[in-house]
Amino acid sequence: MNFFMNKRIGHGNSGVEHAQFYRAQCFREKNMAFKLIYTDYLPQLHEHMKEWHLKENEVIGLYDYLLSDEPTDYLKNGLNDTNVYQQHVLVDFVDTQRLVNQQTTGHYQATILKNKRFDSKKNVYLVGDDRVILENGQHRVTWHYRYSESLGKIMTNIHVSQFRGRDYLFATFEELLVFFLLELQREFANNFYFVDRGTDNEEALITLKHRGYQLKIIDIVHAAHLVSYQNGRPLWNNYYQYMFDHLDDIDRVIVATTLQQKDMLSQLRDSGFPVDSHKIIAIPVGGVNQIAAPKKWAGNVAKFVTVSRLHPEKKIAHIIESIAQLNQDGFAATLSIYGTGNEEEKLKQLINDYHLNDKITLKGLSQSITRELLNYDAYVSASYSEGFGLTYMEALGAALPVASYANLYGAQLLIKDGKNGHLAEFDRHNKNEAANITHLSAAMRLIFTDYDALSEGAALTAENFQVKRIADQWARVVEVLS
Template sequence: MNFFVNKRIGHSNSGVEHAQFYRAQCFREKNMVFKLIYTDYLPQLHEHMKEWRLKENEVIGLYDYLLSDNPSEYLQNGLAHTNVYRQQTLVDFVDTQRVVHQQTTGQYQATILKSKRFDSKKNVYLVGDDRVILENGQHRVAWHYRHSESLGKIMTNIHVSGFHDRDYLFATFEELLMFFLLELQREFTHNCYFIDRGTDNEEVLITLKNRGYQLKIVDIVHAAHLVSYQNNRPVWNNYYQYMFDHLDDVDRVIVATTLQQKDILSQLRDSGLPVDPHKIIAIPVGGVNQIAAPKKWAGNVAKFVTVSRLHPEKKIAHIVESIAQLNQKGFAATLSIYGTGNEEDKLKQLINDYHLNDKITLKGFCQSITRELLNYDAYVSASYSEGFGLTYIEALGAALPVASYANLYGAQSLIKDGKNGHLAEFDRHNKNEATNIAHLSAAMQLIFTDYDTLSEGATLTAENFQIKKIADQWARVVEGLS
C-alpha cells in the first residue's frame, strides 16, 4: 500500500494538502492504490473529505481507526456511515468555556474539558483544552494535555480502551503513533510511506525501518530546505533537518523543481555527505487537467488576482501597495484576493487606508479556483519563498501571465521573464520593502506591454505540467521502489 502521511485536513488547506490531492489524482490515473493518513484529532474529517472529493476507502483517520467496531474493515474500506457534526458548549458563571461536547462526523463522540490558568508573562487568564475523551460504545480514547512554553499543548497519558478487546496506555503521542503504524504494517504489505508532514511520523517510520520492518520511505520536500551556510556547511530548515541527518534510511526524496534538486545535490557534496543522485527526484507537486486558450487584452482595466493563505509570509500587503502605486501612476488595475487567514483584518485596514475599496476585493476561500482564474487577466504573487507554487501552475493553465518576486524555487523555475510573465528582484531585509514593492509594481505593469505573447507563453508552459505527464513520473517512482 502507498500511504500519503499527513497530520490534518480542513475546509481551507495549505499547499501541502493540495499537493496530496494532486498526487492522489495522479495515482488514480495510473490505478495505483493509496490511502491518505491523518493523525490529528479531526472531528469534521469526513465533512472535509467530501469537500475535497476523497473517498472513504482512500483515507485513514487515526481516531476513527482506534474507535472502530471493526478496525480491520475500517482500514480497508473506511466508514459505511458518517454523521453530521454538532457541538454544544457549556460555560460557567463568568462565560468561560468549561466543557465542549461534539458529535464528530465519524462514529464517535467527544468530550473536551477545559482548564483556566493565569499566564504571568501576558498577565491574562488563558482557557485551553485539558482533557479529551472520545467514545464509541465500549471503545474509548482519552488523554490529558500538559503545557510547554516552547511546544504548546503536548498529549500525555493516552488511554485506549476496547481496541480489539484490549486496553492500552501510551505515555506520549509518539508511542501511540508507533502502535498505529505497526498496525498498518500488520494489515498491509509492500508498504511505501510518502511523508508530507510531521517529523514525528518521520522519526517513527525510520525507527521501524531500523528495527527490520519491511517498508519504504519517501520524503516530500514542500518548501525551501536551506537556511544558510555556516563555516562553508549548509544549515537545513528545521522541518528537513531530520531527513538530511537520516538520508541513508530514506529511499527517495521528492522535490518539486529541478532547480531545488540540483541545489540539494550540490549542498550535500558541500556537507561532505555521500550523494546518491538517483535518490533526489524532481516531480511537480501539481498540474493541470485543462489548458485555456491564450487571452488577448483589450487595453482596459488590468484585472489581477492572487490566491493564498492570508499570512505574513505571503506578503499580500505588498500586492495591495503595488496596486495603489499602479493606480497612482494612472495605470488602471484591480485586484481580487482569494484566501483566508489571520492577516485579513490588517489587509482590510490597508485597503481602506489607500481608499482602494472599489479596486481591491477580498474574495475569501474558494474551492473552484481554477474556474475563477479564467475571469482575470494576470496572476500576482509576493511570497519571498515558494517550494513550487501550485497557484502559479493553476494560473498558467488559465492562460494568465504571472508577476512575482523571483523567489526560490517556484517563481525562478516556472516563470520565465518576458516569456510567460515578469519577475521582480527583492531583498529579504525589511528596510528594503519599499524598493521591493516598487519592483513588483513595475513587473505587474510590464505584463501589459506584451500581454498577448505572455498569455500564449503561459499556455505553452502549462503544457509541460499536464496531470497525465506527472502521473507517468509518479508511476516510475513507485515502480522503482517495488
C-alpha cells in the same frame, strides 16, 4: 499500499494538502491504490473530505480507526455513513469555556475538559484543553495535555480502551503513532510511506525500519530546505533537519523543481555528506488537466488575481500596495484575493486606508479556483519563497501571465521573464520593502506591454506540466523501489 502521511485537513488548506490532492489525482490516473493518513484529532474530518472530493476508501483517520467497531473493514473501506458535526459549550459565570461536547462527523463523540492557568510571563489567565475523551460505545480513547513553553500542548497518558478487545496505555503520542503504523504494516503489504508533514511520522517509520519491518520511506520537500550557512555548514530548515540527519534511512527525497534538486545535491556534497544522486528526485507537486486558450487583453482595466493563505509570509500587503501604485500612476488595475487567514482584518484595513474598496475584493475560499482564474487577465504573487507554487501552475494553465518576486524555487522555475510573465527583484530585509513593492508594481505593469504573447507563453509552459506526465513520474518512483 501507498500511504500519504499528513496530520490534518480542513476547510482551508496549505500547499502541502493541495499537493497531496494533486498526487492523489496522479495515482488515480495510473490506477495505483493509495490512502491519505491524518493523525490529528479532526472532529470535522468527513465533512472536509467531501469538500475536497476525497472518497471514504481513500482516507484513514487515526481516531476513526481506534474507535471503530470493525477496524479492519474501516481500513479498507472507510465509513459507510457519517454524522453532522455539532458542538455544545458549557461556560462558567465569567464566560470562560469549561466543557465542550462534540458529535464528530465520524462515529464517535468527544468531551473536552478545559483548564484555566495563569501565565506569569504574559500576566494573563489562559484557557486551554486539559483532558480529551473520545467515545464510541465501549470504545474509548482518552488523554491529558501538558504544556511546554517551547512546544505548546503535548499529549500524554493516552488510554485506548477496547480496541480489538484489548486495552492499551501509551505515555506519548509518538508511542501511539508507532502502534498505529504497526497496525498498517499488519493489514497491508508492500507499503510505501510518502511523508508530507510531521517529523513524528518520520521518527516512527524509521523506528520500524530499524526493527526490521519492510517498508519504503519517501520524504516530500514542500519548501526551501536551506536557511543559510553557518561556519561553512548548511543550516537546514527545521522541518527538514530530521530528514537530512537520517538520509541513509530515507529511500527517496522528492523535491518539486530541478533547481532545488541541483541545489540540494550540491549543498550536501559541499558539506561532506555523501549522497546518491538517484535518491533526490524532482517531480512537480501539481499539474493541469486542461489548458485554456491564450487570451487577448481588451486594453481597458487590468484584472489581477492572487490565491493564497492570508498569512504574513505571503506578503499580500505588497500586492495591495502595488495596485495602489499602479492606479496612482494612471494605470487602471483591479485585484481579487482568494483565500483566508489570520491577516484578513489587517488587509481589509489596508484596503480601506488606500481607498481601494472599489478596486480590491477579498473573495474568501473557492473550491473551483481553476474555473475562477479564467475570469482574470494576470496572476500576481508576492511570496519571498515557494517550494513550487501550485497557484503559479494553475494560473499558467488558465493562460494567465504571472508577475512575481523572483523567489526560490517556484517562480524561478516556472516564470520566464518576458516569456510568460515578469519577475521582480527583491531583498528580504524589511528596510527594503518599499523598493520591493516598486519592483513588483513595475513587473505587474510590464505584463500589459506585450500581453498577448505572454498569455501564449503561459499556455505553452503549462503543456510541460500536464497531470498525465506527472503521473508517469510518480509511477516510476514506485516501480523502481518495488
